[in-house]
Each structure stands twice: as structure tokens, then as C-alpha cells.
Amino acid sequence: MKTIYFPEPFRIKSVEPLRMLTREERERKIAEAGYNVFSLASRDVYIDLLTDSGTGAMSVDQWAGVMVGDESYAGAECYYRVQETAKRIFGLPYVQLVHQGRAAEKVLLPVLLQGKKYAISNMHFDTTRAHVELAGARAIDCVVPEALDTTAYYDFKGNMDTARLEQYIKELGAENIGVIIMTITNNSAGGQPVSVENIRKTREIAHAHGIPFMIDAARYAENAYFVHKREPEFADSTIEEIVKATFEDADCFTMSAKKDAIVNMGGLIGCRNREIFELVKQRCISFEGFITYGGMSGRDIEALARGLKEGIDENYLRYRIGQMEYLAARLDEAGIPYQSPVGGHAVFVDAKKLLPHIPYYEFPAQALAIELYKEAGIRACDIGSFMLGNDPDTGKQLEAEFEFTRLAIPRRVYTQSHLDVIADALENIKERAGRIRGYRIVEEPPILRHFTAKLLPL
Numbered sequence: 001m002k003t004i005y006f007p008e009p010f011r012i013k014s015v016e017p018l019r020m021l022t023r024e025e026r027e028r029k030i031a032e033a034g035y036n037v038f039s040l041a042s043r044d045v046y047i048d049l050l051t052d053s054g055t056g057a058m059s060v061d062q063w064a065g066v067m068v069g070d071e072s073y074a075g076a077e078c079y080y081r082v083q084e085t086a087k088r089i090f091g092l093p094y095v096q097l098v099h100q101g102r103a104a105e106k107v108l109l110p111v112l113l114q115g116k117k118y119a120i121s122n123m124h125f126d127t128t129r130a131h132v133e134l135a136g137a138r139a140i141d142c143v144v145p146e147a148l149d150t151t152a153y154y155d156f157k158g159n160m161d162t163a164r165l166e167q168y169i170k171e172l173g174a175e176n177i178g179v180i181i182m183t184i185t186n187n188s189a190g191g192q193p194v195s196v197e198n199i200r201k202t203r204e205i206a207h208a209h210g211i212p213f214m215i216d217a218a219r220y221a222e223n224a225y226f227v228h229k230r231e232p233e234f235a236d237s238t239i240e241e242i243v244k245a246t247f248e249d250a251d252c253f254t255m256s257a258k259k260d261a262i263v264n265m266g267g268l269i270g271c272r273n274r275e276i277f278e279l280v281k282q283r284c285i286s287f288e289g290f291i292t293y294g295g296m297s298g299r300d301i302e303a304l305a306r307g308l309k310e311g312i313d314e315n316y317l318r319y320r321i322g323q324m325e326y327l328a329a330r331l332d333e334a335g336i337p338y339q340s341p342v343g344g345h346a347v348f349v350d351a352k353k354l355l356p357h358i359p360y361y362e363f364p365a366q367a368l369a370i371e372l373y374k375e376a377g378i379r380a381c382d383i384g385s386f387m388l389g390n391d392p393d394t395g396k397q398l399e400a401e402f403e404f405t406r407l408a409i410p411r412r413v414y415t416q417s418h419l420d421v422i423a424d425a426l427e428n429i430k431e432r433a434g435r436i437r438g439y440r441i442v443e444e445p446p447i448l449r450h451f452t453a454k455l456l457p458l
């Protein structure tokens, strides 16, 4: 019996040509880019795994929506459609459009954090952390310890450590905590899912202390699919029912629609409390635009309304998570280490284990990303010491907990043959792993250096 991993629930109608440069050309391009994948032109990349954010392929229905999108300044048809769809899916009474996830954070978080000192999350995504800090508070991560063991199997590595959460509330004082945030899936822990049981427990703790409970919902649909597969209570539930259970009694949510709503730009805020929503609307008008368009074109709003429905289709999700599982199974066969079990949007290859001879200060995950480009024109990125940067006080290179090379998979974009190219490239690299050398930085800005730094091979 052959296992059919992920029957694509679509066929291809429009294609975007790709070219594969020769190895000599790729070696020249990456050297010209200062050995930094962010400086490569996309035309020189064969398979682009830099991010799954805003890089998905829209459906014929979404593209048709682009044509009928209503560009009225106020009260456009698409505004009502996205309102109705989002309220039905999430079950919160108030919904505000914004242009992307960080805009939702910018509008909502200062409302919740006014006069407060802390936000606690299973793990803050980096823009979420930034907006907590811009609002004058500190962001505390509280993920379960299982998340830190890359090889041990655990169903819900994204969960909140609820015992530690209660401890934090006791130590810091509930009155000082402005919000408790559940990020689903847990992006920074490798796209790892969170169980509904853990969401409920966290919400109960928050509410017992009078603290608002917020969901960072970027990958809520992928999370629901994992719940369906792994949490016995939901084995027979539909994705819609799991989403309802996920958002039940949540006070608010922020969402980057560039992920599970399968659009190239867009975001949402959801609220249950009318007073908070009034503040959200006011801030939205100042920062994003009038409430019925929220910084978006009507055509993009229409595509978002349609994408919200497609993102929770179970056949689509089976294919989507199936792609990750297929790639992970190929890596298992080849003995290539990664954060296991694989998450919902990316495979995080463990470069520390694959290139153990390269120390953190010579950037093993960056070295692996460069090898992937040289080997097959694949663009992945470093989630390790290169990204972490230097200690702001001492200027010394920090050592990251993990050295991951992240392969983020765009939605509905690449085929199984592309996944095979990725796995084959990693297999080839593994064969010559011992000869791969690290890098040193020759030029770097003081903050967020990984986007623009220049490197040289050692």
C-alpha cells in the first residue's frame, strides 16, 4: 500500500516561470550579495523559502474578487462581506480591518497596556514583542519546556506553561499585567501547535485574575488542523467547530491575514468589549484609515474575505500540513535533524547538529542557508546566532539557544517536485557537511543586522 500524503485540492491554471542559474552563477550571486540571502534578487532564486507571509497563491475565486472589489471610501460592499465572514468564523462581535498583523498590534496593544508593566505570552512574535515594548511594557515568554527539545516528540510544543504563568502573575502582580497573549501556532517555537485544552486553561487563569486574554491568530487554521489530528476531544470536530472553541471567551485577537487567510496583504483585530472596540476604531482612523477600509484597497479586502473561508477548508489544510509532513519524512529518511515533530508552516533544520564543527560565532545556520542556495538556488534563512546579534551592552556576539535554518513553505505555491529538490539538496549537503566552513561578519549595522550585514567565508 502506498501512502498518499497530500493530494493537492487544486490544479494549476496560471504559472510563474522560474529559472535555475548554474552553480557558478549562484556562487557569484551569493558572493555579490555579501553572503546574505536578504540581498539576493528574487529572480536569482529558484525556490524561495524565506517566509510564508504574504507569499501564498490566491485562488480563482480570490482573483475574481479582486475584480469586483468595491473601492468606496466608506461602507464598501467588501467591508460588509469581511465583517460578516470574520464574525461568523471567530464568533467575536467586533472586527476591524487593518493592513497587516503588526498594524493590528500597533492599534490594539497600547489600549490594553496603558499603565501596565507586562505582557505574557506562550511566545511573542518579534513584531508583537516590539509593540509591547513600544507601549512601554515588557514582553515575557512562557512556553512549555518541551519546546526546547528539538528531537523529543510532543503533540503541543507551542503550549503555554500554565504553572509558570500562575507563578509570574503571583510575582509580578495581576494589576501590572495588561494582557496574556496566546500565539497560535507558536511561530517562534517552530510553528508548533497549541491545544484547545491549554488555550482554555490559560484563558481561565487570565480571567480569574481580571487580565484580558488575547489570541495572536496568524496561523489559527493550521493550529485547528493540528488540534483535529492530535487532541482526542476534537477528533470528530470540524475545523469551524475547533476555531469556535479556540476563540470562545477570548477578549480580543490580532491577526496577520498574510498567513492563514492566504492573501498578500491584510490584517484583522477582533474584540468582545465595546469600549475597547471604540478605542480601536479611533486609533485605526489615525494610523490605518477610515474604519471600513482600514488601510486596505477594496480589492484586497474582497480577496481577504474569500481567503478566510479557503484557509479553514479541511482538504486544503490536509494538503498544507501534508506538505510539511512529506518534507519531514524525506529528511527523516536522510537522517537530517530538524525541530520535530514538524510545525505548520516551516521546517526548521537543526544546523547545530548537521554542522557540529561550526561554532555559534561562525553561524552554522547561516552557513547552511548559503549552501542551500549554492546547491539548488533555494533561499532559506538563519534563525540562530546570526539573527540574534550582539549583546547591546558588551557588543559581544550572543549565543542562540538553537541554530535553525528555516525552510518556510508558501501556501499553494510549490509542488511535491520542489519539495523533493529541497530534500535532495539537503542530502547532498549532508554528504559534504564536514567540509563546510563558517562565516565571519565584515560589515553590520547596530540593530537588526541580519537583514543587511555582509559576510565572508572563513
Ligand SMILES: *Cc1c(COP(=O)(O)O)cnc(C)c1O
Pocket: 053, 100, 101, 102, 103, 125, 127, 128, 183, 184, 187, 216, 218, 219, 255, 256, 257, 258, 259, 266, 267
Ligand atoms: C507574521 C506574524 C505577525 C505580524 O504580522 P505581519 O502581517 O507580518 O505584520 C504577528 N504574529 C505572528 C505570530 C506572525 O506570524
